[in-house]
Amino acid sequence: MSDELLKLRNEIDRLDEEILARLSERARCAQRVGEIKRGVMYYRPEREAQVLRRLAELNPGPLSPDAVKTIFREVMSACLGLEQPLRVAYLGPAGTFSESASRKHFGSAPNFMAMAAIDDVFRAVEAGNADYGVVPVENSTEGAVGGTLDLLLANPLKVCGEVRLRIHQQLMSRADGIGAARRVYSHAQSLAQCHEWLNRNLPHLPRIPVASNAEAARMASEDPESCAIAGEAAAQLYGLNILAPNIEDDPNNTTRFLVIADHDAGPSGQDRTSLVFSAPNRPGAIHGLLEPMARHGVDMTKLQSRPARSGLWEYVFYADINGHRDDPEVAAALAELNDRAAFVKVIGSYPVAAI
Template sequence: MSTTNNLATVRAQIDELDEKIQNLITQRAGLATEVAQAKYAQETKPVFYRPEREVEVLRNVIARNKGPLSNETLTRIFREIMSDCLALQQPLKIAFLGPAGTYSQAAVYKHFGHAAQNIPLQTIEEVFREVEAQTANYGVVPVENSTEGGVNQTLDGFINTSLKICGEIELPIHHHLLANVDKVEQIQRIYSHQQSLAQCHHWLNSHLPQVERIAVNSNAEAARRAFNEAGTAAIAGQMAADIYQLRIIASRIEDNINNTTRFAVLGQQEIPPTGGDKTSLLLSTPNQPGALYDLLEPFAHNQVNMTRIESRPSRQGIWEYVFFVDIEGHIQDAPIVNALQTLAKYTGLIKHLGSYPRAIL
């Protein structure tokens, strides 16, 4: 068979499959509206977004995957399908630290797909407030970066909020040097968020040691300035480059190639166990010898794996420090129930910030 014939035959097969795929997606969307009816019938205040179900769907996708498409690609496609199915039930409003083009927005797209309505806000505090006020259904806030550590505004937000963490998102962070200049020598100033400047510190020292570095509120704001001011560059992500029409002068300039930011999804609901969960707690100890040991011992004794511990000043005068602790498992798991029972004897405060499915890819 000639190449032309071959091409035509394969394309005919693709057309056939596309028709099937489209019919199946349409059928699936129909089922999603049936799910909505079932929720209205069964629940007084129906909850449409179900992270525990979404993660089950995605884990099934990964388990079935035999290639050639990667797990990342297939989960991205299925997330988008679920995003649109969910939008048929309830169009979600998601608050995050704006402006458009921030890594937080990339995290929103990764987790909620493109059917959700984006609400960019000016501060992390506002993200908490809008979700508390139910002006937004969910919020996405950065918790920690693998190079730079915890995001203090988010940790402080957890101290006072009644919201629950109902999901986590892990986003690999790739920083690019963006500008509309012809030569690197024309760059006189570089704008970026303080954390991004720190994450590219070595690269900047070796490639552009003389250029002034200026910290601004967000990477997207940096990109906006680079677009408007001659002789300036920004360190930001691909999305900011697209939005502000900037050229990538140098790509992936982060000092650590595994640079990743972890985000929390804030909401009003408690998520049931999925068999692959994490739990976030806020704990405090009295200021006395052995207090930190008493706080850690019940987890070790009950074989609960702690994935993170971080301290912050409590700002309340009663306790000097509070501890943010992440553990593997769900608050309903027996080892965690037992650990918390013991812990209650020693600590002044145990606040359950949420139990949620571990980030998928």
């Protein structure tokens, strides 16, 4: 071993010891915070977003800003776990993209609870059996998740965060090559997201939709003549070989998830507000509802109609706007909207997620 390499390794050992000492010091500070805040809400999404944003801006390299965020999210997750481990419900089973989104947002320290349906995630949080829930709300290729939108309207829970997860679909199997495959299992949405790749590479194999990508991986793990389309986490969970990586037709395919709780978040400086409203049945009603947003300079990033449960041909409108509900211009626009709309519900204000 060269003298230079030995010197570098000794320096790395010294730095590791210094990092460990600093992490222990930070953990003790977090424990003290937990003692001071005993009985109050101890997880603050806006504070976490501010810390991660600040560290990414201070990052001198060579680590990427995303790498810095990932490292410090795990640090914060572990420290928060010292105060009181969070219980996070997500749309299961284990190995789904919903689990990956949950871990991306909360780190590895919480107790993660796989739920059978989106309704069950809402129910677990509302009943107090989980502190937070993570549910899919829209995909850049396949559009909105209607069930989530309906539950956000009907349920008293708030949105306190969002997660944007790049969806990379992997073809996996127990076999070492594609030649042994006789069928492909996956969720219907994933099959649609990989439609063109399958047409080019496996045109003759039957495509069998199942309840989830993780279930597809489980079935493939029991059948050497089948393969599954799922995420990398499912391949690891069920011990499958990835035969073809990133087979999604759209390389920018992204799913947006919402974090639900009995509270939303305070202002972080880069926020989004989600709301739902209905328009009175008269000409120009929608224009009248949107006009205050434009006049107060509030940027609307999403507007989507959905049939209301109240009657035939009646609709509600889901909107996302930039800014926090407590920001003066947003508050002014929402006050006017309340005066003009037949119904308004602010679903929550929360920090904007980065990819």
